[in-house]
Amino acid sequence: MEPTSRGRSGEGEGRAAGDRSTLTLNINGTDHTLTLDHRTTVLDTLRLHLGLTGAKKGCDHGQCGACTVLVDGRRANSCLLLAVAQDGARITTVEGLAADDRLHPLQEAFLERDALQCGYCTPGQICSGIGVLGEAQDGFPSHATAPTAPVTGPVALDAAEIRERMSGNLCRCGAYPRIVEAIGDVAS
């Protein structure tokens, strides 16, 4: 398979043998060259091949958001991405958010607000929240954005915006109000 045309320079591009390919994923700043079954998702690559179990498998069908990671800076359901199609991608998981032993501000805010219960959806919520902050900064509108809002420039993240944008990440414990507050803290 040819590498995608998103400007990535994968180490092992095109090296396929039958049902497996060798490819390179940059995960949390480190290149990992792996030979993977073409059926393997990014989520299973992280969890089963690299021992990075922070990204969770809640449904394996893109319905719950527990597996959310950042791919080239944008949030994505890693259960819906085949690893073979991501050669050269730069992936950030919840394990890669803290820098120099300092938690990411959104991780701090989740702790401060107690924005979690069982913790299983939490890595996805945090990665998704970071994605939301980036999307709003880059002016992406949502269903909650007023039609009259300027089309350029950042979108202000009020509670309605956050709720709307975070609705792809399910939390069965019902921690939503605190999650919205935590993201709001970092947004402001």
Place this chain on the structure above:
Amino acid sequence: MTGVARYAAERNLPGCLYAWPVPATVPRGRVAAIRTADALALPGVHAVLTHENAPRTREPDDPILAVLQNDRVPHRGWQVALVVADTLEGARAGAEALDITYETAAHDAVLTADHDGLYTPETANGGYPAVRERGDVDRAFAAAPVQVDATYTIGPLHNHPMEPHATTALWSQDGRLTLYDSSQGATKVRDSLATVFGLRPDQVTVVSQHVGGGFGSKGTPRPQAVLAAMAALHTGRPVELAMPRRHMAAVVGHRAPTVQRVRLGASSDGTLTSVAHEISTHTSTVKEFVEQAAVPARVMYGSAHSRTVHRVAALDVPSPSWMRAPGEAPGMYALESAMDELASALGLDPVELRLRNDPAAEPDSGKPFSSRNLAACLRDGAARFGWNDRDPRPAVRREGPLLLGTGVAAATYPVYAAASHASAHAAPDGSYRIAVNATDIGTGARTVLAQIAAHVLETPVENVTVDIGDSDLPDAPLAGGSSGTASWGWSVHKAATALVERLGESSGPLPAAGVTVTADTTDETAEESPHARHAFGAHFAEVAVDSRTGEVRVRRMLGVFAAGHILNSRTGRSQFIGGMTMGLGMALTESSSLDPVFGDFTESDLASYHVPACADVTGLEAYWIDEDDPHLNPMGSKGIGEIGIVGAAAALGNAFHHATGVRLRTLPLAPDRVLSALR
């Protein structure tokens, strides 16, 4: 938070194999043949377990654990094979490659109010008598000047914890079994699995250190634990089995559907004279589980005449089980909706109606309540919500196409506690270590147990380490029945108290090994209380109903609860809000049904079964009235994990009626149902 907590299917054990279960694709019958050759020929497939080659197990304490023991298919989705491979992809491909033929038999998967198979069981879930009768309810109802006779219907509901049920199993050379299991109680899993595999409990270790929610569906072991252990035994390798989300509904339990007839008779001043609550529900042919939905009517309101009846039909359906507040959640939807209908019929404020029927003693048992602050919850909630200015007329508030309304309902949940063991250790450096096989399924068990111990030990909470989630720790009951904190906390309190006494007996430095004491609350928890012990609460809700789309949106939900002493306001609040959120789902979004032809749940994944999303949850507030109840446990606490869901759906349904003037007696209040009703 940082991704380091390891859940059951995240152990990355060396040499681990992966298993994929294979659900039956017929609603009833038997497996006639399984051809495994194609699957076994696939690269990386190690084994296919079927009823023909799976390890023979002993009779389990729960029949749902008797998997791969015979060819019977009691319902669609029952597991008939397990494929084990080097990789998850390989196992799944192996499952696809199986060629299974069935002999099918006629099936019946749909509960109706007048189903031929309905019978009266001896008891309902929780050991409650199926039938209780007081006075002459028929005569009293017939004579009542104001009557409500209404039937409410709730379909099946699914727990759907975010972490699917999962087990990693491995056997040691000397025949010991270790399970990493996503469970609400590792002691119980250990004992059940020991029974199944003919082992002594001390030959089994179950670790449930981090559990991604359960809501009842992980209360006792589920089949994946047995399947993973079988596969590990068969292959001699560790085996990881994480349930595919779409398979879960059929094998992990569900809240059974209920058809509930409520008849309330009242005098013209609103005093209830008769209360009849009769429910029909289903169970499977595998085991009898009866949702105890009529039980809360034995607790809530005084009346001279009462009848509460459970009837059940054993259908060709998956086995139902516990889901957050079994009994109370569906039962209080019906009872509290009927109370609202009665208030409308009387022209009486629904808060006032409840206050007029607030009994001094538990109606069914005659026991005095250890504490009952329903009235205080109603009054406090009404004041906070702004209820007292409410215009009672239905269907008179409009914002363009939106119809607005408010509703109220009461909540109740029993106080349970079970025997638990714990140990408390004092180290020479002044630190303490508490050990108890509690489980934290998202409730904050570690935190609250450390708090309880620190309080007794008179030490900062940072000095206390709490070990939980491992069956090698002192035996403890499961996280269920809102009893975890009471049960574990009681034994922690007792152990810490004994440790303080022990430390007081000796002077001088502690021995190098420290001092350890143990506690067992079997005697204390076995004592029958002379009191009826329940938590109570009140929900107030405001909804906006879109008359064009039929969409019902929550504007506000406010709950006030009286549940003893709240030990931790931060985690306690999250329990209340979480329960209310699940109640919102029950009222508005969560819909499941059994297909009459396929005999299966038509909504079996998270794309079709709609649990509330972030955008659905607005304006939720929870408050509580701190109770000083000396009749509970040393902490003075009542359970809070479930009461938040109880009554929430009724408050929303009652608000819907206030908004639209239309009574809908079937949940959820989904757009199709709403639009049909509004036209």
